[in-house]
Amino acid sequence: MCPAMPELPEVETVRRQLAAVLPGRRIAGVRVRLARVLQNASPEELARRTAGRVFGPPGRRGKYLLLPLFRAGGASGSGPGARAGAEEAGARLIVHLRMTGRLTVEPAGEPETPYTRVAFSLDDGQELRFADVRTFGTIHLVEDGQEGGPAGLAALGPEPLADEFTPEVLAAALAGRRAPVKAVLLDQRRVAGLGNIYADEALFAAGIHPQRPAGGLARAEVERLHEAIRTVLARALAEGGTTFRDYVNGRGQPGGFQAYLQVYGRAGRPCPRCGAAIARLRVAGRGTHVCLTCQT
DNA sequence: ATAGCGCCCTGGTGGC
DNA sequence: TGCCACCAGGGCGCTA
16 A cells, blocks of 8 residues: 655655646546545535636645646636736645645546545546545645645745755754754754655764754754755655555556665664664654664 | 644554 | 554644
8 A cells, every 4th residue: 555655756756747747738627525635615616716727837845736727718708807818817726645645647437546535527538636545635725816725835944955955054944953853854844845754764864863952963964964855855756756565556656766765664674884773763753763873 | 932742534454 | 253452644733
């Protein structure tokens, strides 16, 4: 089962998949099988407000997928406001996959998993399907210039793979905090997109114990951690993310980064660097994997 | 402001 | 074989 918890590399991989098929597709209808997924709209509202709209190029912020919706260009009259330009007000679907969410585009005739929660039928005979076993995933619908998006999105920290994420930015995020450095890495307001897997992997790569108070890291350690975060995320992204088990996603690709995991999910097995057994701790309420020899 | 914790939810696992 | 407690964990709301 577990296709791994979607973190930045997995969400970005999904974004790239959707970018290849979604732009230009018009929404013909919506099926909502679990209304709880919709955070700020009823199924009826979602259907009414998305019908006829056209997907633009998908974006991503942290672990949020941003799916722009434009009004169908040029169509029939009496639309409120200016309808001359393509710049007409639009909206966005904001999707968070949480742990087990999946977002795929499949032919409408293709059998769907029983965990399909919301499906948008498209004008080319396909469907954008949101499936989620644990039903933690969320969908917001936000009109441009309106409130109502997820609170966490607005408060998101810097994108770790963007140029803006410098060692100085990381140093500022950690400075003065007594919380474990791992807790700070998981705090999306400090750095966007890291989850349990890549926090553990980055801390291992940097040789830093996850329990260390964030503010106590030496400058050199912060620089190592900065480099480790970027390297681990970039590598995982290049591999299409991490997938556990032999999960085979319908349209999607199984990620390949699981082959490169150094500590995550490897409790009791030898550290790839020193051979000592990987320990499993509990830090910030999360299962945490660490080499007690290499990480100090 | 900050840190910590419980809650949400379901399938898989391990113990008896 | 069957049952059940327990675990996974991102974000959010609450508490101290």
